[in-house]
Amino acid sequence: MPALTDSLFFAIYPDAAAAERLSRLAERLRAEYGLKGKPAAPDRFHVTLHHLGAFAGVPEDLVAIACAAASKIMLPPVGVMFDRASSFPGRRSKSPFVLRAAPDAIDTGLLDLHAALVVELQATGLAIKSNTHYTPHVTLLYDEHHLPEQAVDPISWIAREFVLVRSLLGRSQYVPLARWPLID
Numbered sequence: 001m002p003a004l005t006d007s008l009f010f011a012i013y014p015d016a017a018a019a020e021r022l023s024r025l026a027e028r029l030r031a032e033y034g035l036k037g038k039p040a041a042p043d044r045f046h047v048t049l050h051h052l053g054a055f056a057g058v059p060e061d062l063v064a065i066a067c068a069a070a071s072k073i074m075l076p077p078v079g080v081m082f083d084r085a086s087s088f089p090g091r092r093s094k095s096p097f098v099l100r101a102a103p104d105a106i107d108t109g110l111l112d113l114h115a116a117l118v119v120e121l122q123a124t125g126l127a128i129k130s131n132t133h134y135t136p137h138v139t140l141l142y143d144e145h146h147l148p149e150q151a152v153d154p155i156s157w158i159a160r161e162f163v164l165v166r167s168l169l170g171r172s173q174y175v176p177l178a179r180w181p182l183i184d
Contacts, residue, residue, distance in 0.1 A: 002056035018157035026140035037143035081156035086149035
């Protein structure tokens, strides 16, 4: 079986000011809790909307189908606000340490964008599962320590686009493949 080299996912990115605040928060929490994991680079912070899978190479047919589905999304800009930090359980030796919002504080626009994307991807005939437990979050770093949820000063921004991203597995590199505006 060929080695998996790439993954594809839809995401929204923070603006530059929010990415800088995320970076400072990751460094502060890392120092405060003695975490060893290296914080993500500011240009890697993102909120995953939907993961399409991992592949040996980039499946161009899937990229075309995903792009066609995404082009049908007509939604306004989305407010993003995170005010909780915690570890997510993981299957790796290191758990993701993430920033997220309390369930009642998640902007419905973000949930609507996620749901609309799933609907459009399913409409293409792709075997896409709807994640009823979708938890919008930004991964700050990975660490072997598991930390309970704690309140942090809110970090927020307005997402004005969403992106199809290629992740080069094992290389900590993301390549945006296509972008779609969120228009009022």
